[in-house]
Amino acid sequence: MNDHIPIFYPSKFYGAFLKTYNDKSTIVTITATDGDPRDEGNLHFEISNITCTGNLHPQDPAFKIGERDGKVTPTFAITSDMNGYCMFPVNVTDNPDPNGTVHTVSTTVQINIISDDDLVEFVFMNKDQDVVKLQETIQNTIDVEFKNYNYESFMADDVYSAEYGNTTAHFYFLDSITQTPVEASEILGNLTDFEKFTQLKKNLARIDIYLGNFPSSNVVQEVMDYMKIWLMVTTFVLASLLMVLSIGFFFRNRALTQRIKNLSTTKFGSQESGLNRAGVAAPTTNKHAVEGSNPVYNSENYKQEIEAENDSGNSDDDSDLFGVENNPEFDI
Missing domain, CATH: 1.20.5 (Single alpha-helices involved in coiled-coils or other helix-helix interfaces)
Structure with missing residues (x-):
């Protein structure tokens, strides 16, 4: 008997459409479980009513889904100038029993256009199946650190390393108000703070998820940005x-x-200064100094006085005219 209905986990799915993806890349895998043993691994998935925002105008249908495995792949390639996201419902249907009883349940999928600059690399000391199983809880735990920014975290992919026994997962963050991606540098600028990183590590450890140090590539890039x-x-x-x-x-x-x-001497002893016509001794100057030593006497009037004295000194001894009679311009 078909006694159980399919259940999606998580309840809502988000996918990152990276610019390096092609039409064979899996963006997100839709998973559901059913309590009926005969339906386990035998559910049917279907996409309908795809709507896109921003400058996304893909061909119809923009995405397709594997009927049995739930893998969502694109039917178009994105260019560097594209931005926005696409949303669509996914229906899952179980198999009818002999009485014709069948169940169909829907969930919502959001595919975001994400660039490499928006991806933050986390390393967990856990197996990939443990990380996927607790994906929603991990995201909610990370979101606590960004509750003041209205940022939501989403896991884009995960890769398990058997050699090191850890899982590397790429996360991207969306502004819950504008639904636009947040650059990785903004996220790392917060999480590389020692106190916040330590607190996040403790919170994840409570759900048995053990966060390792950020890869050097993340830290180096962050340091370079700063x-x-x-x-x-x-x-x-x-x-x-x-x-x-x-x-x-x-x-x-x-x-x-x-x-x-x-x-300056030239300016001080010039005709423009007016000092040469003042007929007074300037303070702290020697009136009997030779020409050039006292700029006050560096004038034409003073030179004429000196010439007159020379004429007087050269006059005849019996002359009362102080040598003026020897001047050809003097008319008796």
Whole structure:
């Protein structure tokens, strides 16, 4: 008798459509169980009503599913400019019994376009079947660390290594509000924090999932990203300081140049200064200094006075005109 209905696990499925996938790549595998022994491994899967968002306009149907194994594969290839996601229901039907009793149950599948920059690599010290079995619980545990960001985690794939006895799984994260992928650097920027990583490790250990250290490739890339940001900030700060120093140097240099110009001999003793016509001794200067030593007397008036004195000194001894009579311009 057909006494049981099929049950999906998990209740909702998410798949990552990577840009490296082709039409033979399995994006996600739909799994269901049935309590009737004759239905175990003998269920029928079917896709219907595919809708896509963003700039996705694939051919119809965009995806197909294995009738018996539940493997979802694409019928189109994505390009680098594509983004968005596709959603569709998947029906699972068991086999009718002699009385014609049959059960059909539906679940929802969401296929997200994911780039390599959106994938975060986790290493679990568990077998792959244990990781798959607790996939939904693992995702919920990881989501706790990002509850303030409204990020949801999803496992894209998993690979078991018999040599090292661990499972490498790639996770991607979606913003639950915009339903858009979150870059891996944003996730690693949080999880590489020692306290958060330690807390996540403890929480996963409570469900017997043991998280290993992040692969060096993840950490190195994260460090490089932060180094780029640091270098950009440092360059901006240094450029700003250089600009401030240049402006300060310009105004300081102009002020000093003006002071030197004002104190120069030529300027001080020039006709424009007015000091040569003042007829007074400048403070702290020697009135009897020779020309060039005292800029006050470096003038045409002073030179004429010196020439007049020379003329007086060269006049005749009995002359009362102080040598003026020897001047051809003097008319008696």
